[in-house]
Amino acid sequence: xxxAPKYLNRRGRQTHPSELTAHEAIVxxxxxLRQGLTFQHGATGEIVIVKNARxxxxxxxxxxxxxxxxxxxxxxxxxxxxxIADALQ
Numbered sequence: 001x002x003x004a005p006k007y008l009n010r011r012g013r014q015t016h017p018s019e020l021t022a023h024e025a026i027v028x029x030x031x032x033l034r035q036g037l038t039f040q041h042g043a044t045g046e047i048v049i050v051k052n053a054r055x056x057x058x059x060x061x062x063x064x065x066x067x068x069x070x071x072x073x074x075x076x077x078x079x080x081x082x083x084i085a086d087a088l089q
Contacts, residue, residue: 001020001076001077001078002070002076002077002079002084002087002088003023003070003073003075003076003077004070004071004072004073006073007024007070007073007074007075007076010073011023011024014076016041016048017037017039017041017048017050018048018050020037020050020076021050021051023075023076024056024057024074024075024076025056025057025058025075025076025077026056026057026058026059026060026066026069026070026074026075026076026077026078027056027058027059027066027077027078028059028060028061028066028078029059029060029061036049036050036051037049037050037078038050056075057069057074057075058074058075063079063080063083066078066079067079067083067084067087070084071087
């Protein structure tokens with residue numbers, strides 16, 4: 001999960017996966033995502049299932065579209081590390 005600093009400054013930084021429901025999501029339009037997302041919390045090892053509380057800000061099939069939306073500060077996106085590595089540096 002990643003987001004542009006501009007988005008995080010505007011909406012706040014989440015510290016636990018359960019807080020994602022308060023944020024705008026940028027996700028692929030996969031039917032299983034309607035059930036929720038499963039995370040393992042890095043600090044505690046806790047398994048957390050985040051149920052989608054509302055419609056995502058953007059649902060896109062193309063990773064580049066999701067990446068562009070995240071860079072434009074539209075929300076938090078679930079993207080592979082190889083896509084966001086340069087932007088994170």
